[in-house]
Amino acid sequence: MSVAQTAETEAIDYSELNRIIEEDYGNDQENLIMILQAIQRKYNYLPGAALNYLSTKIGIPLSRIYEVATFYSTFSLQPRGRNIISICLGTACHVRGAERVKERITENLHIADGETSEDMRFTLESVRCIGCCSLGPVVKINEDTYGRIAPDEVDKILDQYE
Amino acid sequence: MKIQSVKDLEQISQLYGKKLYAPEGIKVNVGMASCGIAAGAQAAYDKALEAYPDGKGVAICQTGCIGFCEEEPLVEILSLGKPRVIYHHVTEDKIVDVIASYQAGEFNKKQIMGQMRDPRSVLEDGVENPLADVTPIDGIPVFEDNPFYSSQVKVAMRNCGYIDPDSIEEYIARRGYVAFLNALQDMQPAEIIEVIKASGLRGRGGGGFPTGIKWATCAKHKGQRAIICNADEGDPGAYMDRSILEGDPHSVLEGMLIAAVAIGSSNGYIYVRNEYPLAVKRLLTAIRQAEEYGLLGDNIAGSDFSFHIKISTGAGAFVCGESTALMASLEGKVGRPRAKYVHTVEKGFRNQPSNLNNVETYANVPAIMLKGASWFAGMGTEHSKGTKVFSLVGKIKNTGLVEVPMGISLRDIVFTIGGGVPKKKVFKAVQTGGPSGGCIPERFLDLPVDYQKLTEVGAIMGSGGMIVMDQDTCMVDVARYFVDFLKEESCGQCNPCREGLKQMLEILTRICDGEGREGDIELLEEVGSMMQKFSLCGLGTSAPNPVLTTILYFRDEYEAHIRDKKCPSGVCKNLFHYEIDPEACTGCRMCFRKCPQEAISGEKKKAHSIDQQLCIKCGICYDVCKFNAVTIR
Numbered sequence A: 001m002s003v004a005q006t007a008e009t010e011a012i013d014y015s016e017l018n019r020i021i022e023e024d025y026g027n028d029q030e031n032l033i034m035i036l037q038a039i040q041r042k043y044n045y046l047p048g049a050a051l052n053y054l055s056t057k058i059g060i061p062l063s064r065i066y067e068v069a070t071f072y073s074t075f076s077l078q079p080r081g082r083n084i085i086s087i088c089l090g091t092a093c094h095v096r097g098a099e100r101v102k103e104r105i106t107e108n109l110h111i112a113d114g115e116t117s118e119d120m121r122f123t124l125e126s127v128r129c130i131g132c133c134s135l136g137p138v139v140k141i142n143e144d145t146y147g148r149i150a151p152d153e154v155d156k157i158l159d160q161y162e
Numbered sequence B: 001m002k003i004q005s006v007k008d009l010e011q012i013s014q015l016y017g018k019k020l021y022a023p024e025g026i027k028v029n030v031g032m033a034s035c036g037i038a039a040g041a042q043a044a045y046d047k048a049l050e051a052y053p054d055g056k057g058v059a060i061c062q063t064g065c066i067g068f069c070e071e072e073p074l075v076e077i078l079s080l081g082k083p084r085v086i087y088h089h090v091t092e093d094k095i096v097d098v099i100a101s102y103q104a105g106e107f108n109k110k111q112i113m114g115q116m117r118d119p120r121s122v123l124e125d126g127v128e129n130p131l132a133d134v135t136p137i138d139g140i141p142v143f144e145d146n147p148f149y150s151s152q153v154k155v156a157m158r159n160c161g162y163i164d165p166d167s168i169e170e171y172i173a174r175r176g177y178v179a180f181l182n183a184l185q186d187m188q189p190a191e192i193i194e195v196i197k198a199s200g201l202r203g204r205g206g207g208g209f210p211t212g213i214k215w216a217t218c219a220k221h222k223g224q225r226a227i228i229c230n231a232d233e234g235d236p237g238a239y240m241d242r243s244i245l246e247g248d249p250h251s252v253l254e255g256m257l258i259a260a261v262a263i264g265s266s267n268g269y270i271y272v273r274n275e276y277p278l279a280v281k282r283l284l285t286a287i288r289q290a291e292e293y294g295l296l297g298d299n300i301a302g303s304d305f306s307f308h309i310k311i312s313t314g315a316g317a318f319v320c321g322e323s324t325a326l327m328a329s330l331e332g333k334v335g336r337p338r339a340k341y342v343h344t345v346e347k348g349f350r351n352q353p354s355n356l357n358n359v360e361t362y363a364n365v366p367a368i369m370l371k372g373a374s375w376f377a378g379m380g381t382e383h384s385k386g387t388k389v390f391s392l393v394g395k396i397k398n399t400g401l402v403e404v405p406m407g408i409s410l411r412d413i414v415f416t417i418g419g420g421v422p423k424k425k426v427f428k429a430v431q432t433g434g435p436s437g438g439c440i441p442e443r444f445l446d447l448p449v450d451y452q453k454l455t456e457v458g459a460i461m462g463s464g465g466m467i468v469m470d471q472d473t474c475m476v477d478v479a480r481y482f483v484d485f486l487k488e489e490s491c492g493q494c495n496p497c498r499e500g501l502k503q504m505l506e507i508l509t510r511i512c513d514g515e516g517r518e519g520d521i522e523l524l525e526e527v528g529s530m531m532q533k534f535s536l537c538g539l540g541t542s543a544p545n546p547v548l549t550t551i552l553y554f555r556d557e558y559e560a561h562i563r564d565k566k567c568p569s570g571v572c573k574n575l576f577h578y579e580i581d582p583e584a585c586t587g588c589r590m591c592f593r594k595c596p597q598e599a600i601s602g603e604k605k606k607a608h609s610i611d612q613q614l615c616i617k618c619g620i621c622y623d624v625c626k627f628n629a630v631t632i633r
């Protein structure tokens, strides 16, 4: 999706944006990463229009904002699904078979790592270690953590999310 | 109240020490770190609070993580004059019963991990053991005698699991902030640095640089200095920093305060990785509380020393754990490392002299200042002093965080503390140091934990991730895993790292796919040694370690993949298939029922077989078979 397209589809609440930039983060360029995180928390991704506005407001060239937004893996420039599946691919989960769990999710939802299902129901993201190694393999859906899951339990878990 | 002196601290300590150790009613501590919460502690806590909402008679409290993740959710119950009992696997359906049975003086062995002998921390020498006069319960093991705990010494994790991380008073009750006030009011900065130097403390974040020397160098450079804490914890498989931040945030703040007095700084920064929201929340609470007591802020305890701490969060970039990248990220920029012709102690964050230490390093500092350099240096080996926290994970029975004196053998950690490999499988290797580390085979297990000794065998101490691997772990796949991780995380600015990782990944992937060629191993070695010599930062120079150590110790596995087109561990899908051993198969139908492809057939009580055409090698049958009848061919 191009920047222009995103800008059209998303209604940006500029007073809220102002509040984030000024009140929460003091209009401080050093807080750029945290401001982007706050924007993503609000919109579930980084809408182009919000970034345009941020650029003028805080005085950082748009190119540098995009540089940061594409460098760090938590940022998404595209809308994400209603439910975010984070599959832990940390080392402990890896040796306990996380890859097989991931395959199962991919097969079920027909989405690869970083992709969103067509119906916007799920986005699949892999993360490296959420520090619940004793529960590996671990899958987090939104804020719910599922531990010690076997590949054949995946379907049942996904079914719970609309 | 603004704290002015150690006397003020003692007053708080007396008041809250009673609440902490000898409450009038019943105190229920639910272990509420991220790992505990994921295992169900939040639900259990909520349930208990619902049953005992007013806190009278029974108080429901939270603590951090005591380290034994395998047994979570963990709940500890205590009361004045009564035994202090630790219950395991206390899920929401059990917690109310557990509390009621404690109240009734009934102790169900099955629910109990043990009774505590002594809850005091290493800092509480002068305090009497609050359990000294308590008659122990018959037939219940002593918690501290559990093999998982008996060889541990908790210094950095001294308060984790013992106090409410959201209560500065409980931290103070265990002699918190005494070391800081001593340092501020009674010591010269140079004296503090001498103590840290003499203790032999080395950085716990991976590099192992002597902390005292770093502080002294930073103090020499003039200007507005920065004290920074590295809480980026990038090693996938290490979570001790998270546990300390979630379980005892004040120990890190106090460590930073002492560093600030010693080096001369009024600006502190903590860079926390984005995946740790709970750690951030508890740190923010801790900072606010410390400010309220006047332990952070301007003119602390009436002196002219001021110190402020800002929390910044990362955004998912492993390379930002590297010092120069971290400082760039703190400035709101992309985290690309720079060459260190000029060290960060001279020009780091905002080009100012900057002292960067790891979470665990800072958490050790107050203990060293209070108990003395020689106490700390009395633990460990010649070049590695004190204790180190390891996260013992992977194919291990007792997953958890363990803090052990340096010098203990890897075998003790894996087998005595960790309980060895579960399900009667055979130990293959232990991986230390994460993506920058190496795999250590069985024959080196008697090696002591020591910076030099681990480096000699090609591994590193690293930040303390210790991943145990068994017969079902393919070492080529592990090497590929780390290289894949690092290829994703390489910042891409220097050629050796960017291209080297890409090439190594290509070669390893083709080996795993069954398309490995003669000469691939040598090629990997060549690319690896090039990267070690010419990469810009530590990410690139250490990236070949997992590959080179697996080649060094498990060359036969590489050769089996390349020459025989076999993956002996049954991981690389093109290189093995499952078969059912008709001798061992009892026809229990377990695999038949679980197979998602309906690829298994056979009659009840007769040997089954797998249709290789239908099989997708998902491994479910291999995992569920209780008779080891499903075999890897």
Ligand SMILES: Cc1cc2nc3c(=O)[nH]c(=O)nc-3n(C[C@H](O)[C@H](O)[C@H](O)COP(=O)(O)O)c2cc1C
Pocket: B202, B203, B204, B205, B206, B207, B208, B209, B230, B231, B232, B233, B234, B235, B318, B319, B320, B321, B322, B323, B356, B357, B358, B359, B361, B362, B463, B537, B538, B539
């Ligand atoms: C690629 C890379 C990643 C690193 N990640 C971390 C990390 O996550 N946490 C950490 O404390 N140190 C990390 N380090 C080490 C830091 O650069 C630095 O040495 C350390 O934070 C200094 O603190 P210490 O002396 O107390 O260990 C990393 C180094 C490299 C090269």
